Amino acid sequence: MTAIERVFSGVQPTGNLHLGNYLGAIVNFVKLQDSYNCIYCVVDLHAITTWQDPAELTRNIREVTAAFIACGIDPKTHIVFNQSQVAEHAELAWVFNCVARLGWLNRMTQFKEKAGKDRENASVGLYAYPNLMAADILVYRATHVPVGEDQKQHLELSRDIAQKFNNDFADSIKAHTLDPVFFPLPEPLITGPATRVMSLRDGTKKMSKSDPSDYSRINLNDDAEAIAQKVRKAKTDPEPLPSEEKGLEHRPEADNLVGIYAALSGRTKADLLSEFGGGQFSNFKNGLVDLAVEKLGPIGAEMKKLAADPAYVDSVLIDGSDRARVIAAETMSAVKDIVGFIHKK
Numbered sequence: 001m002t003a004i005e006r007v008f009s010g011v012q013p014t015g016n017l018h019l020g021n022y023l024g025a026i027v028n029f030v031k032l033q034d035s036y037n038c039i040y041c042v043v044d045l046h047a048i049t050t051w052q053d054p055a056e057l058t059r060n061i062r063e064v065t066a067a068f069i070a071c072g073i074d075p076k077t078h079i080v081f082n083q084s085q086v087a088e089h090a091e092l093a094w095v096f097n098c099v100a101r102l103g104w105l106n107r108m109t110q111f112k113e114k115a116g117k118d119r120e121n122a123s124v125g126l127y128a129y130p131n132l133m134a135a136d137i138l139v140y141r142a143t144h145v146p147v148g149e150d151q152k153q154h155l156e157l158s159r160d161i162a163q164k165f166n167n168d169f170a171d172s173i174k175a176h177t178l179d180p181v182f183f184p185l186p187e188p189l190i191t192g193p194a195t196r197v198m199s200l201r202d203g204t205k206k207m208s209k210s211d212p213s214d215y216s217r218i219n220l221n222d223d224a225e226a227i228a229q230k231v232r233k234a235k236t237d238p239e240p241l242p243s244e245e246k247g248l249e250h251r252p253e254a255d256n257l258v259g260i261y262a263a264l265s266g267r268t269k270a271d272l273l274s275e276f277g278g279g280q281f282s283n284f285k286n287g288l289v290d291l292a293v294e295k296l297g298p299i300g301a302e303m304k305k306l307a308a309d310p311a312y313v314d315s316v317l318i319d320g321s322d323r324a325r326v327i328a329a330e331t332m333s334a335v336k337d338i339v340g341f342i343h344k345k
């Protein structure tokens with residue numbers, strides 16, 4: 001096996017896909033299709049690290065799949081599937097549980113945030129979650145991983161795990177494969193003007209599925225009315241917009257809205273401020289409403305259509321899983337040789 005350039009990324013089916021997921025991740029997933037072989041995964045095994053109602057989980061898996069397709073991911077040329085259908089993810093994650101060190105996981109800020117004060121009551125899965133994420137990527141020996149800023153630390157851990165595996169098993173890797181380095185060190189792709197989209201209610205907090213206020217985020221399936229209301233109600237400050245980017249410093253809400261506008265329009269922040277600088281927020285917000293409705297409206301409509309055809313969505317996931325499994329099984333077979341397990345070849 002030789003390493004080819006391959007993109008892998010995942011999104012959790014935990015409800016309410018929002019503008020942060022779209023601009024921070026999915027827009028880049030779509031772009032990368034032109035230059036890479038891409039694998040996009042609905043990470044249902046990750047979702048159950050916190051409680052999910054089973055019927056809702058099923059709906060959410062289909063909804064994320066529909067969002068991928070509606071945003072422009074082509075499941076025929078590339079691979080779209082749900083994680084639990086390819087058992088090799090969990091299998092490699094176990095090997096990585098034995099490679100990663102407790103000290104590494106103890107540094108993960110997302111676990112600390114998600115577990116909160118009641119850490120004793122968090123699931124073991126939530127703690128080991130970054131090892132599964134490393135397995136997702138490395139079971140395909142993926143080289144590039146498009147994500148939002150909040151996943152950077154997990155990506156660094158994936159690189160550490162790949163490197164430790166390559167080092168620990170260096171002799172066995174040489175004996176069993178033609179590659180001197182078995183796992184590539186996956187490179188994070190954190191690009192675009194909206195790698196960290198903030199809450200519309202508080203510019204210092206990340207836009208998130210779990211925020212209790214629906215006004216904090218724009219959901220991918222919000223209708224025009226909801227988008228308009230949320231943008232108009234978005235928190236701002238009393239100053240007019242600045243004419244230059246430097247004027248956005250220490251103004252998190254203004255900076256966030258300009259960043260969203262820039263990302264949706266493909267224009268730079270500087271260019272937008274030369275148009276809107278000095279003016280009132282209401283004018284800028286009207287422009288943002290029109291733009292957001294223009295960009296997200298067709299996605300929401302396509303998602304609705306796909307929601308009415310679950311059999312088609314499921315067939316995409318089954319076909320994608322069948323193709324993913326072929327690649328994953330090849331890696332896992334080599335991993336078994338390298339670690340020293342006996343298995344049927």
Ligand code: TYM
Pocket residue numbers: 008009010011012013020021022023024025043046132133134136137145146147148149150151154194195196197198206207208
């Ligand atoms: P998840 O499901 O929380 O988010 C999916 C993607 O959306 C990005 N994102 C954001 N980007 C900008 N601003 C925001 N406010 C924002 N909120 C979310 C995330 O960075 C992510 O790219 N652990 C991952 C899923 C995962 C994965 C993987 C990703 C599992 N295995 C392997 C890459 C490779 C997660 O929980 O993402």
